[in-house]
Amino acid sequence: MSQQEPGLDWRNDFKNLTPSEFFRKNKQMLGFTGKIRSLTIVFHELITNSFDACEESGILPEIDIELKRIDKEHYVLRHKDNGPGIPEDYVMRVYCSMFAGSKFRNIQSRGQQGLGCSGCVLLSQMTTGKPARVISCYKDGDEIKGVKMKFQMDVKNNRGILMEREDYPAESTGVCIELQFKEVSYSLAEQGAFEYIRRTMIGNPHAKITFRDPSGHKYIFKRAADIVPVLPKEVLPHPKGVSADDIMTMAQNTDSRRYKSMLTSSLSRMSNKRADEIAEMTGIDMNKRPKAMTFQEAEAIVKCFKKMKFMAPPTDGLIPIGSEQIEKGMKQILKPEFVTTITRKPVTYSGGVSFIIEAGLAYGGEAGRVVNEQRKSEIMRFANRVPLTFDAGSCAITEALKSIDWKRYGLRDMDNTPLTLFVNIISTQVPYLSTGKQSVSPEPEIVHEIRQATMKLARKLQKHIRAKRAAKEKEKRSKVFEDYVPVIIEEAAKLGETGVPEYQEVLAKVTKRALAELLGEKVEEEEEEEELDAIIMEELDERGYAVEADQSSLDTFQEEDEDEDFEE
Numbered sequence: 001m002s003q004q005e006p007g008l009d010w011r012n013d014f015k016n017l018t019p020s021e022f023f024r025k026n027k028q029m030l031g032f033t034g035k036i037r038s039l040t041i042v043f044h045e046l047i048t049n050s051f052d053a054c055e056e057s058g059i060l061p062e063i064d065i066e067l068k069r070i071d072k073e074h075y076v077l078r079h080k081d082n083g084p085g086i087p088e089d090y091v092m093r094v095y096c097s098m099f100a101g102s103k104f105r106n107i108q109s110r111g112q113q114g115l116g117c118s119g120c121v122l123l124s125q126m127t128t129g130k131p132a133r134v135i136s137c138y139k140d141g142d143e144i145k146g147v148k149m150k151f152q153m154d155v156k157n158n159r160g161i162l163m164e165r166e167d168y169p170a171e172s173t174g175v176c177i178e179l180q181f182k183e184v185s186y187s188l189a190e191q192g193a194f195e196y197i198r199r200t201m202i203g204n205p206h207a208k209i210t211f212r213d214p215s216g217h218k219y220i221f222k223r224a225a226d227i228v229p230v231l232p233k234e235v236l237p238h239p240k241g242v243s244a245d246d247i248m249t250m251a252q253n254t255d256s257r258r259y260k261s262m263l264t265s266s267l268s269r270m271s272n273k274r275a276d277e278i279a280e281m282t283g284i285d286m287n288k289r290p291k292a293m294t295f296q297e298a299e300a301i302v303k304c305f306k307k308m309k310f311m312a313p314p315t316d317g318l319i320p321i322g323s324e325q326i327e328k329g330m331k332q333i334l335k336p337e338f339v340t341t342i343t344r345k346p347v348t349y350s351g352g353v354s355f356i357i358e359a360g361l362a363y364g365g366e367a368g369r370v371v372n373e374q375r376k377s378e379i380m381r382f383a384n385r386v387p388l389t390f391d392a393g394s395c396a397i398t399e400a401l402k403s404i405d406w407k408r409y410g411l412r413d414m415d416n417t418p419l420t421l422f423v424n425i426i427s428t429q430v431p432y433l434s435t436g437k438q439s440v441s442p443e444p445e446i447v448h449e450i451r452q453a454t455m456k457l458a459r460k461l462q463k464h465i466r467a468k469r470a471a472k473e474k475e476k477r478s479k480v481f482e483d484y485v486p487v488i489i490e491e492a493a494k495l496g497e498t499g500v501p502e503y504q505e506v507l508a509k510v511t512k513r514a515l516a517e518l519l520g521e522k523v524e525e526e527e528e529e530e531e532l533d534a535i536i537m538e539e540l541d542e543r544g545y546a547v548e549a550d551q552s553s554l555d556t557f558q559e560e561d562e563d564e565d566f567e568e
Helices: 019-025 035-056 088-096 116-128 193-203 244-253 259-266 272-282 295-307 323-334 396-402 444-495 504-518 524-543 553-567
Strands: 062-071 074-081 132-140 143-154 159-167 174-182 208-212 218-221 338-343 347-349 353-363 369-371 374-376 378-383 386-388 419-427
Touching: 035 062, 035 074, 035 116, 035 174, 035 193, 035 386, 088 116, 088 132, 088 143, 088 159, 116 132, 116 143, 116 174, 193 208, 193 218, 193 323, 193 378, 193 386, 193 419, 244 259, 244 295, 259 272, 272 295, 323 338, 323 353, 323 419, 338 444, 347 444, 353 444, 378 396, 396 419, 396 444, 419 444
Parallel strands: 062 208, 378 419
Antiparallel strands: 062 074, 074 174, 132 143, 132 174, 143 159, 208 218, 338 353, 347 353, 353 419, 369 374, 378 386
């Protein structure tokens, strides 16, 4: 019998991995690393999916979340929404199939990978072995149907295995999912699940979330706005933002019959005239069938794009939160003494990807984060309304805000200031640094826009702080007169061996006059004199000669006042 040679046994060792198997071995790529982070990511995935479903159906989101502790690091999570529900045939496809969903379009969206809900079910199954329980109520024609299901994920085949199923009496649409998790931890820390909900409400003031924590405490985050966000439109790729491989993919999947019609129908800002210019510059026959396109032709077309000038990408597909809505959200959650917001104009990065930067600044009140009973500054990072709670150090938002010289704006100790900085990037293609989608790539254009937006807000804060200090100085000076003038009067009366006169009315006038002089304001007497002088000056301007004393309207003015007093 021949001895087996050492090395790879191709028949037994070479295997195919399904997406579910891959992420079971690499769950950190879904963001499931650490006990606190894993639970927060679960909250993130379920909440964002509920928001998207509600908004697409024109429904104001209302979410009810309950987290029960069974044992140490063992929890049951129940998440319910008022969305349109999921048809029965799609329930297990949504929760048990990786890379399956409705978000694979060039459109502004909170999620784009089809990994969220199925990733949560996978983590639950990996840590507890327990099945998922789902109640889905949805419309079927004019009828509302309900179904209650219990299932597990078939990791090897990337699909669900139904364990139980029964009809459910439905009164309204929505989905309720119950999952169990071990090796996770609930925390009130900055990166915990509660803080994630708090920040979510600032970026999504149109939502309402009720949360019951493991201790039984019930938090109700009320909506600050009653307007469902406008749905974004799908945007065609811009010529400046595509690669040769993108052109080849378009060519293989288009219904167009010629290169020319394929380019004009698949790319934004591409006209027949532009297609003719490309044909002239490259020598490519634009009447050829797209299926026959070669990679060399695609490369030549992309090189031609780089030499040409195009209009900026259309921005009607980008829907920002809006300055007014951000301000409402910050006031509702932070209750600050000062708040200001801004939404910048759309610009592009990498030549052809549009984005919008929104920023908000809240000072005082409950702004900032509490550390050792002291309020410190905090940065709230968002991408398409979704809070980014992890990987802050490598994020473009953090880099931009840290690069600002805050001392120029009156903040000598930025870290120990009760300040909340809010930044949201809106784009169809947010340049995340990893599949966990928790930090934004520091593209130069993005960093520049964040700096410009935040510095404009900082200047407004500077004015507020100056006005606040001036008010304190005014109060301090007023107190000097109120405290010391009575003492001086009383002591003077003793020295003169006379009684203390009534001085309250005089003190009020002196205090008012002194404060006006200290603050550079005019007292009432001066204002009256200026008003009368102004009348004479107006006569000089109108007639062009000096007014005689006996003909001045000043006397008339005084006489009219006397007449009015007499009549009264």
